[in-house]
Amino acid sequence: MLVGKIDRVGRIRTLHGDMGVWHKYTFGLAGERFFRALAEKGVLLATRCETCRKTYLPPKIYCPTCFAELTVWVELPPRGYVETYTFLYEDLEENRLTEPVAVAFVTFPGVEGGIIHRLGEVRPEEVCSGLEVEAVLAAERSGGLQDILYFRPSRE
Amino acid sequence: MERVAVLGAGMTRFMRRAQETGKELAWEAARMALDEAGLTLKDVECVALVSAPDAFDGVHMKGEYLADGAGATRKPFMRSFVGGGSGVFAIIHGWYHVASGHFDTCLVVAEEKMSSTMPHPQAAFNTIYDQFTERPLGVNLLWIFALEMNRYMQVHKIPLETIAQVSVKNKLNGLDHPCHQEGITPGPDLTVKDVLDSEIMVWPVHRLMVSPVTDGAAALVLASERVAKRMTDKPVWIEGVGWHLDSSYWTNRDLYYPKYVEYAARMAYRMAGITDPRKEIHVVEPYDPFAYKELHHLEGLLLADKGEAPRLLEKGVFNRDGELPSCPSGGLLGVGNPIAAAGTMKVAEIFWQLRGEAGARQVARPVKRGLAQAWGDLMQVGTVVVLGR
């Protein structure tokens, strides 16, 4: 029955349309500062709530736990640990990738949150939870996520 | 059913383009409302959020996206949505949470960031119409407003000057609102002639009869009687709520009168025990995204007979020092129109008016009961709240 319906798809008339909008997203107060620091100094900025003793990365201007305004900014070196990871075999349109791409959730000691990014300069069998990694930054940076090319196993 | 009080209200400045993200705007308004209520996020038992179409912020599932800025992390959280009607629906939705007895406090948050939408939010509005019979014409919201405004004017023989007078009243009122959008009022000597001289967008709608595209957020703190009595000696109560839908086909309702607003109002009046709204409502914030809409809605709210609102406006009844001050905040025409947040701003205004805390906007007459109303969805929803002290 369902197959029969699918067979007839070609004969069903459709009208093509789209929503006709695109978007300009502002980085926000916290995001603006975070990506500027990444571009200009190659560091990760986090904000700290002294009341809740929590440090947020990416930074927020408010503490989601107690709602305080956060004004304490801390600089973190772009070095952390793989919390969990995966390998991508297909792109967004379900095209097969020539090589699987490693993606990890990278956490930083004493910090709530973290960064999801690609892994590079690493063999798939080397990737594991707890692996120490460092960000490889682009030489030319413009203040966006692409300023971090990928994370690789730490060399320090 | 528990009695529900409003303990605090907050809002951001309304802006043409905010640098803040939607979450940051939501936090600013929510934090202000909590501070005013004398409560902290720990005291908030649940969060009710409204925001209009995801297409504006360009974030799908915007409710979830906004949740942490709205204080909802690890709390019971619910988003509701009836388009432009959402801002007043927000307090109805929050009222349910507390009236049910299930929660003692509820933080109500409304956010809208329309400036993200390019080239214009109207392109997204095109898709609310029927794909086959309307969209191919390139229809946007202004069309329906123009057709409805013209029908309303024709039926009651309302001169365009009178509609322009609504713009003047609200835009001048808005100058006293600390959160008004910069430039929304051309100047303190704005005249009816200026409004009529502004460009025609979709006849008979002139530019100064339309509220602008705005970013902003607003918030309210609701509490049960138990908590309210502990926190304040001047509680403002939610006395009545009402909402109603008409057919979403604009061809299948008579545009000259918003029957759905009347039904929503009747529901709220019944709950509040109001039998003569013209005597028992002392200040009103009807939804005014377009100038004629304020008059249209005042009639739907039974605060004027059909066709009578323009006459009362001309007599000054709706001025801040009139018998029934209407849009003392400045409304959407005078403060701004961040869709969902605009309706909540109206509820906040009634709250501040009833507490005598509206500053330069405080109406002349004594007020014990007020009403806020919003409208929207596919131009066929009415949402109403009656607050009293």
Ligand SMILES: [Zn+2]
């Ligand atoms: Zn905190």
